[in-house]
Amino acid sequence: MQEPLPQAAPGPIVRAEDVHKRFGANEVLRGINLSVDPGKTVVLIGPSGSGKTTFLRCINHLEKIHQGRIYVGGHLVGYRLDNGRMVEDSERNVAAKRARIGMVFQRFNLFPHLTALENIIEAPTQVKGLPKAQAVEIARDLLRKVGLEAKADHYPRQLSGGQQQRVAIARALAMDPMVMLFDEATSALDPELVGEVLKVMEDLARDGMSMVVVTHEMGFARDVADHVVFMDGGVVVEEGSPTQVFANPQHERTQDFLRRIL
Amino acid sequence: MGFDWGFIVTHFFDQALIEGAEMTIFLSLVAQVAGVLLGLLAALMRLSKNPIFNIISGFYIWLFRGTPLLVQLVVFATGLYQIGIKLDLLPAALLALSLNEGAYMAEIVRAGIESIDPGQMEAAKSLGMTTGTGMRRIVLPQAARVILPPLGNEFNNMLKSTSLASVISIKELLTKAGDLNHLYFKTLETFAIISCYYLAMTTVAALLQSWAESRLGDRRSRETAVPFWQRLRTNLLSAGRAR
Numbered sequence: 001m002q003e004p005l006p007q008a009a010p011g012p013i014v015r016a017e018d019v020h021k022r023f024g025a026n027e028v029l030r031g032i033n034l035s036v037d038p039g040k041t042v043v044l045i046g047p048s049g050s051g052k053t054t055f056l057r058c059i060n061h062l063e064k065i066h067q068g069r070i071y072v073g074g075h076l077v078g079y080r081l082d083n084g085r086m087v088e089d090s091e092r093n094v095a096a097k098r099a100r101i102g103m104v105f106q107r108f109n110l111f112p113h114l115t116a117l118e119n120i121i122e123a124p125t126q127v128k129g130l131p132k133a134q135a136v137e138i139a140r141d142l143l144r145k146v147g148l149e150a151k152a153d154h155y156p157r158q159l160s161g162g163q164q165q166r167v168a169i170a171r172a173l174a175m176d177p178m179v180m181l182f183d184e185a186t187s188a189l190d191p192e193l194v195g196e197v198l199k200v201m202e203d204l205a206r207d208g209m210s211m212v213v214v215t216h217e218m219g220f221a222r223d224v225a226d227h228v229v230f231m232d233g234g235v236v237v238e239e240g241s242p243t244q245v246f247a248n249p250q251h252e253r254t255q256d257f258l259r260r261i262l
Numbered sequence: 263m264g265f266d267w268g269f270i271v272t273h274f275f276d277q278a279l280i281e282g283a284e285m286t287i288f289l290s291l292v293a294q295v296a297g298v299l300l301g302l303l304a305a306l307m308r309l310s311k312n313p314i315f316n317i318i319s320g321f322y323i324w325l326f327r328g329t330p331l332l333v334q335l336v337v338f339a340t341g342l343y344q345i346g347i348k349l350d351l352l353p354a355a356l357l358a359l360s361l362n363e364g365a366y367m368a369e370i371v372r373a374g375i376e377s378i379d380p381g382q383m384e385a386a387k388s389l390g391m392t393t394g395t396g397m398r399r400i401v402l403p404q405a406a407r408v409i410l411p412p413l414g415n416e417f418n419n420m421l422k423s424t425s426l427a428s429v430i431s432i433k434e435l436l437t438k439a440g441d442l443n444h445l446y447f448k449t450l451e452t453f454a455i456i457s458c459y460y461l462a463m464t465t466v467a468a469l470l471q472s473w474a475e476s477r478l479g480d481r482r483s484r485e486t487a488v489p490f491w492q493r494l495r496t497n498l499l500s501a502g503r504a505r
């Protein structure tokens with residue numbers, strides 16, 4: 001079909017080294033170092049504009065980086081090394097790497113012309129070349145997992161925001177990702193629908209999925225994260241276990257942020 | 263003098279007019295299909311990151327939208343001959359009509375693609391699709407709903423614009439009507455008849471368009487589907503573009 005999908009090598013599932021990213025003259029990431037161990041949930045918190053979302057989008061190469069390295073499952077994403085220099089990788093290679101990095105967007109980004117089930121089987125059939133029957137079987141399992149088996153034939157617009165986001169999670173899971181990236185997955189939801197999506201994310205974390213989560217839900221960070229990273233101004237200011245970061249923040253900026261948000 | 267109703271009755275289905283209508287339909291269908299394909303290609307080139315594609319596509323659209331179709335027809339039929347490119351009249355007409363239509367379709371397709379939330383392509387890419395697969399499977403099917411109404415408008419125009427091919431002696435409906443007029447000197451009657459032909463063709467086109475639109479719409483959501491007759495009314499009454 002196309003490039004064989006990458007397999008995870010031993011070691012951290014995501015490893016970022018000195019990642020820099022600019023939008024024009026504005027440097028939004030100024031040397032990010034971060035490591036996510038397999039099966040762990042890392043939550044990125046920080047004020048708006050701190051670079052959390054941008055960093056997340058760099059992990060699957062939706063954004064280019066200007067310096068540093070990002071490895072997923074031991075592989076560079078979006079780049080290959082040419083005599084030690086990073087050069088943009090071919091589109092096919094980038095696509096193959098992304099196929100095993102799940103991403104959930106703030107605005108869901110479901111495909112409106114496809115039903116919930118069709119949304120989920122689209123990538124497995126088109127990218128992996130899975131037979132349709134097999135993809136449907138996987139999709140139904142995933143819909144059950146997110147509590148939406150009854151909504152398989154509904155179009156996105158017939159679903160609530162929370163239901164749409166759960167379908168979007170199932171869609172990403174259908175590609176058997178090495179890691180799941182959540183970009184403020186509950187920020188666009190009505191308050192009463194946030195819980196059902198967080199519940200699905202929590203179940204995933206408990207099942208041992210490797211996750212990088214950008215969120216403003218401090219309760220989720222405290223209860224579910226294995227590791228909390230506080231970012232501000234394009235750098236990691238402080239990181240540690242939820243207890244360390246929430247109960248005993250060392251940096252003034254972290255203390256300030258937590259005081260305002262909690 | 264007066265209006266000769268008898269001529270209308272005896273010559274409404276004149277063999278010459280029927281042949282002319284067949285040619286008009288042939289020209290329109292071929293040029294429209296080619297125009298859509300050319301337009302899709304030009305739109306994708308225009309949207310690509312490759313600056314050479316951008317320039318080629320931009321130049322093509324600028325050239326063919328900026329000059330009259332009538333001039334393009336004459337240039338393809340006679341002008342190319344002078345620089346050594348020999349083209350029969352029918353291919354010349356088809357080429358001019360297709361290239362002209364492609365330039366307009368390019369802008370329609372581009373607008374259709376640009377109307378789709380960029381998040382759709384991002385989601386496709388995040389699932390491991392290449393830009394090509396994402397375009398084909400995710401963006402274009404959605405853009406098609408946006409493109410279809412102006413496409414119907416284009417085809418309506420096309421049916422009438424083919425009459426310009428009469429200046430390079432293509433035996434389409436207007437040419438045949440002219441021939442008939444030379445034979446009987448019944449100008450008003452002959453042109454009344456071919457007006458009915460053009461109306462019949464544009465009405466059938468509007469019917470097809472309404473049917474296609476309600477099919478695409480229904481697939482997405484039944485509850486907001488506009489009734490067929492309402493679409494037809496809109497499609498029949500929407501004004502065509504003057505060229």
